[in-house]
Amino acid sequence: MSLLGGGILKGMAVTLRNFVGSYFDRDRLTTNDYAWRAGDSLPQHAGEYPKEEGEQLRDTTTVNNYSRNFPMLLHDEGEPMDSIRCVACQICERECPPQCIYIEKSEDKKERGGNKAQFYPAKFDIDVSVCMSCQICVEVCPFDAIVMNSQFELSTPDRFGGLLLRRDDLLKSNGYYHKIHPEEAAARDQRMAEEKAAKEAKKKAAAEAAKKKAEENAKAEAEAGNEKQEDPQ
Amino acid sequence: MSLVLDILIATVPLLVIFPTLFAFTTWLERKALARIQNRVGPDKVGVPLTRYGGRFSLFGLGQPMADGIKMLFKENIVPRDADRLFHLLAPILALIPAMLVLCFLPLEFPWTDSLKPVQAFLLDGAVIFFFAITGLNTLAVFMAGWASRNKYSLLGGMRAIAQMVSYEIPLVLSAVVVVMMVGDLNAKEIADFQTGGKWIVGNWFLFTPWGLAAFVIFFIASLAETNRSPFDLPEAESELVAGYFTEYSGFKFALFFLGEYIAMFAISGLAVTLFLGGGAGPGLDAAPWLSVVWFIAKIFVLIGVMIWLRGTLPRLRVDQLMGFAWKFLLPLSILNILVAGFAWHATQQDSKTITVVTWVISLAVLYMTAKGLNQLNRAKVRPRNYRYAE
Amino acid sequence: MSNATATAPNYELIQRDGLDTGLLEISMGPHHPSTHGVFRMDVKLDGETVVDLQPVFGYLHRNHEKLAENMSYLSSMPFTDRLDYFNSMTNNWAYALAAEQLIEIEIPERAEYLRVIMSELTRLVNHVSLVGFFVNDLGALGTPLLYAFREREKILDLFEQASGARMMCNYFRFGGLRNDVPEGWLDRAREVVDRFPKFLDEYEKLLCENEIILSRTQGVGNLSKELAISAGITGPMLRASGESYDIRKVDRYGIYDRFQFRVPYSEGDVGDCYDRFMVRMLEMRESIGILKQALDGIEDGPVLGNAPKVFKPKPAEAYGRIEAPKGELGFYLIADGTPKPYRFRVRPPSFINLTVLRDMCLGQKVADAVIILGSIDIVLGEVDR
């Protein structure tokens, strides 16, 4: 036979423990300032939401280096348009599930970062009021040109134009990317470097093979020539 | 002139202190509930209503003021088909009886010309009057429910009537025990009867078996009377949106809110008078004014428990609520009256053994009856076993 | 016949003692605090007793299936997050499972383990917040809900670290996962998992013996085993009615055959709200067991097989189903050789579980209708699609 009302008393003991515990045990509090909540192990450069009027966000771009918000366009070091990675291939536009990307290809080609001349986006708009932060565009991009930003402070008084981000709003440097998503950026750079190396190795191999082939051809030709030369004899 | 002055001296403190305490209580409730739920609660609005650097925020004590100002400036919306007059009258009618009964509480303010402590309204039938006037609250709630012309409001009003009428009976019957023991209906007499025991608390009715039972019944019934959780069915948020004040906004809503909290103070004040020795407490000989402080402190203990319960318990269902009043509290409180009567006769002789035996027997009788009633009402309700499939 | 539609008693306008008493018709929802979204119940009340109830759907209908039929297989993946927005991971898995039947593809070991981990974490998130919402519907002022959310936050943090988003994870891919979890994630997950039982103990102490909860939930919303099976009820709701059918055990999709776990189900044939509540509480403990095994068993390796991003499967049909926290979540895909699915159908568990809402609510009090709805565990994103 249990105590009459024992279950209720037990429950009240639990709530009392939580009442007292919430003053001592920081782990119990669900709600607190955002950056705090993520715990000590998490944020490497977490911004803190302003508590008081007039106080600015220390860093509006990062809440947590894993979070994603809206896409941005990457460019390597230097003038943005001189080193933009996007070649306006429009794969992301095609794959975007909510269809929020609008790209217009440039008329001319432009040489960037020592690579061969490519098209660039004359227009690259993302309607962030429609974008659902799914990261599909990042995955399908073969040039690592589009990655996710984590800037969340995007409020604007203009509900249409203000939420349509143009190419120049979207352009961010690789350094910025390293700042907000260090691990991901490092992994991406490494992979790109590997790919580049592999490509170059392949190129080199191909070149060598071509050279070899050319040599062989030359040799063969020479032999053939010799033969030809010999022929008349 | 002197009469008017006397009236003002007696009543103005009530009209000032309790609404102020109401504001404080809303803050306290929000804060305590927040902490129970592992939140922080209001901590931004400071005194006076600004947020200067957060250094004067004083744990958000400015929040009730801010809430009040917001309430005042909110639009007053009356549904098109509502009964405008009664829609307006209902919140006023909810507030008046609650404020009125505060007069009967033995709060002895020490400031008069003769420096004699005075209670606002020293009535011989105070306890009866108290119940008579708090009964009016039912009318206000149903008026609100009916006048709003909203189905949720109507259901809430209907629930309120059933609930308040039912719980008034155990409420009164448990108060009867104290009245029997004291032999007087005067609130001040009841309070005075309980002073001067061992360790101050010796004469309190709370520390007798029948008093304890009566207090528990009284407290539960008072929760139901003031629509507090777990008996907040008339305003059941998850079922009836907001019950009888679904259609209220702005200042009218604030009046309801105020009335509800004042009623809480009043009924806790009565509980303090009946069971917790009124203003009794240490240090009264040196400073008689402390009695008011003790009285209010005890009220706040009860309100703290109410908040605590609100943070813990889910709500009862309407049939269970009525069953609880009629099948559990009512028989128990009637039995309690009998037990108290026997005990009073048994303890007339000044024998310690008889007193102890009476106490043990009455405690056992009351507990076993409660247990039996519980068993009878909720026979099938118990935890179950579950199986596992591999 | 057990599966016949329940009929309401003929209650038109009853003359009682010369009084004209009619029924009170209440349209609960779409804006009602406890319909868990924009769901509507047209309730007819005799006093407080429900004599008729008609669920009304569609306030959140966005024709998810049509949308998915107009985009490539991969592009539909983020939309599945939005079906049951509490459990995006399991939604992803069900869709991936169906699509992986169309393109035969090898899934790496580590990805399988991570899928199980994510799915069980999702189950914890869902059950813990469901129990919180359920008690909230009972009228507890959010206290159990906020305790539940305290734990949910920790798991959502894990999701954010792994996938970049807290709720709309979009983490699964055909042939694996989008990316590997960051360094140290498994340790953090283990920490969260290890601390979870402590919370469950506290929660059980708070709720499971509470007299008010017991008397509010027992005998309310009874659902017999026969009706439950016939009506296609799945998930914890079915198991509360006494049938131990769990797709993790039956289909053994993924690598569920490697883990030791038990499926709790109700002993009797009552199937009331209390059973549904308790089965979920017990299921959480089993999920913790699976999580511990999976976290111990996981090894390094790739997480994504070499699946093409855009593919054109051969014409075929596939039906993939998993044990989502709410029940059987199935995706029925018909491929016709183009990059887009010809037919894309979601079998939403909470929608089909609503079939018996009316049967369970008739004759109960209006307050019970609310908790019965709460115990079914619906998410309107999934019900209306």
Add this chain to the structure above:
Amino acid sequence: MLQQFPEAEWDEAAGAIIAPLGQALAVAEWLLGQGVDYCSNVTGVDYLEREVKEKVTGEDGKMETVTRTIPSRMDVVYHLYSMQKQTGPLVLKQRTNREQPQVQSLTPVWRSCELQEREVYDLFGVDFTGHPDQRRILMWDEFEGHPMRKDYTEPFDYEWEPTPHNEILDKHHRGKVIV
């Protein structure tokens, strides 16, 4: 199964039984008797009339491309499982014409069809004879048309207002983007 109902067909490609029209209820009841107690999923599939080019090896052994017209049809697909035996799925199809689709409702056999058949009725316009409560479910009652049909066209959106996103959508709608 096929012996019991000689008219039922076995669709090898889809792995499904195609119940003969008008006998679906009998088939379902027989299946229920066999222990198939759980109907998981009910849905419709709308097939427009289309032309397929097939490479056929002719009698003379030459490969030739033949254009074949597949007539339009409407399928209602049931995914059935057995909870007792823990087996499945068994796919049962009812095949009907597109213009006036009418099939037998299996709600009397499996309750779980109730809402799902209502949904198929709502989105595909398939008429279920014997359904206890056939109304629209996801769309509102006054809605016209059946949106999941392949040839459904959206009505003019009267809440339309110009936004910069129109430019984007226009480009998508021109059919340029989706492959």
